[in-house]
Amino acid sequence: MAAVIKTANEIEKMRVVGKMAASVLEMIGPYVKKGITTDELDKICHDFIRTELKAYPAPLNYHGFPKSICTSVNHVICHGIPTDKKLKDGDIINIDVTVRFDEDSTDPDHPTGYHGDTSKMFIVGKPSILAQRLINITQECMYKAIKIVKPGTRLGDIGAIIQKHAESHGYSVVREYCGHGIGSTFHEDPQIVHYGRAGTGEELKAGMCITIEPMINAGRRESKLLKDDWTVVTKDRSLSAQWEHTLLVTEDGVEVLTLRDEEELPRLIKHA
Template structure:
C-alpha cells in the first residue's frame, strides 16, 4: 500500500477543490424537486463546474479497469440504487430519495462529496435511513486522529448502523484521494477496532458509508455502473473528504450550504 501524505500546500489546494465540490451540491439542492430529472441535475452540475468554477467534473469519462467510460458528470443514485447511478430522463417523484455524488478537479486536485436528498415530503422510514446514514458518517469522521486506525472508523460505522436495524454495504468503501480520484488507502465502513492502517497527519481520504434498509447484498445493474440492493430495499450514502491533522481531523468538503454536523459531534 502506497499512501501519499499531503503537504500543507497540497491540503490548501484540496480545500479549494473540496469547497467547490460542496458548492455544486449547494446549487443542486434547490433544484431537487418532484418532476426534475437526474439528467437535468447532471446538466446543471456540469455547466456550473465547467463554466462557473473553471474546473473539471471527475466522473465524466472516468474508466477504471474493467469498466466502460462513465457517461455523465455526477452520479445520481435513486431509492434502491446504492451508488454509481447514471443520470437519466426519469422524473423524480414525491417520496424518492436520491444521492448526488460530485467530484470536482481544480488545478489538478480532487474534492469528493455526496449528499442525500428527499424529494418532496418523503416517508418516515426514508427520512430515518438518510439521517442514520448521515450520523454514521460522522461517527466515523470523529474517529479520525493521529494514532487511530482505519478499523476504528469502520467499526463505529458498522456498530452504529447495525444497532439501528440497517446493514452496511461491504463491496464499496472510502478511498484515499488527491491528484488521483482513487488512491490508497481503502476505507472500509465495517471492521474491528485497532486493526488496519495507522492514521498519520497528511493522510487524505473519503468516508462514505452506504447503508441499506434491508439486507447488505448488492448487484450490478445492466448498465455496467449502477449498483443496486438485491432485495430492492432503500439505500443511502453520505460522503465527505477528510484530512488527518496534527490534533484530529478537518473536513475539506465544506461550503456555506453544507449540512451542519449532528449535535453529538459538539457534545
C-alpha cells in the same frame, strides 16, 4: 501502494477543491424537486462546474462513466447514471460530486489537478418515515466516523463505529464499495471500508486525505451490479442511503474539506 502524505502546498489545493465540491451540492439543492430528471440535474451541475468554477467534473469519462455526477435514487446504492426518468414525490436521491481543479493547470478542457469528492442525500417532496430515518442514521454513521479521525486512528476503528451504529438501528452496511485516499489521483490508497473491528488495520497519519462515505441499506447488505456495469442496487430492492466527505488528517484531528454551510459539524475537530 502506500498512502500519500500531502505537502503543505497540496493541502491548500485540496482545501480549494473541497470547497468547490461542497458548493456544487449547495447549488443543486433547489433544483431537486418533483418532475425534474436526473439528466437535467447532471447538466446543471456540469455547467456550474465548468462555467462558474472553471473546474472539471471528475466522473465524466472516468473509466468510461458517461456523466458528470452520480445520481442514485431509492434502492440504488451508488454510481447511478443520470437518465431521462423524472423524480417523483417521496423519492430519495444521493447526488455524488467530484470536482477536479488546479489553478496551475494549462489545459482547461482536461485539467490535471486535485479532487474534492462529496455526496448528499436529497428528498423529493415528503419522504416516508422509513426513508427519513435511514437518511438520518446514515449521516450519523458518517459523522461518528469523522469525529474519531486523527493520527493513530486505525481503519478498523472507522469501520467498527459505522457498523455498530447502523446495525444497532436494524440497518446493514454495504461491503463491496468503500471510501478511499484522494488527492491528485481520484482514488488512492488506503481503502476505507465501512465495517470492521476496532484496533485493526492501517493507522492514519497527518497529511493523509481520505473519503468516508458509508452506504447503508434498510434491508440486507447484498448488492447487485446492473448490466450497464456502473449502477449498483440493493439485491432485495430495499432503500439505500449514502453520505460522503473528503477529509484531511491534521496533526491533532481532522479537517472536513467538503463541509457545507448548512451542516452543524465543525470544520476542524481537534483531539487532546
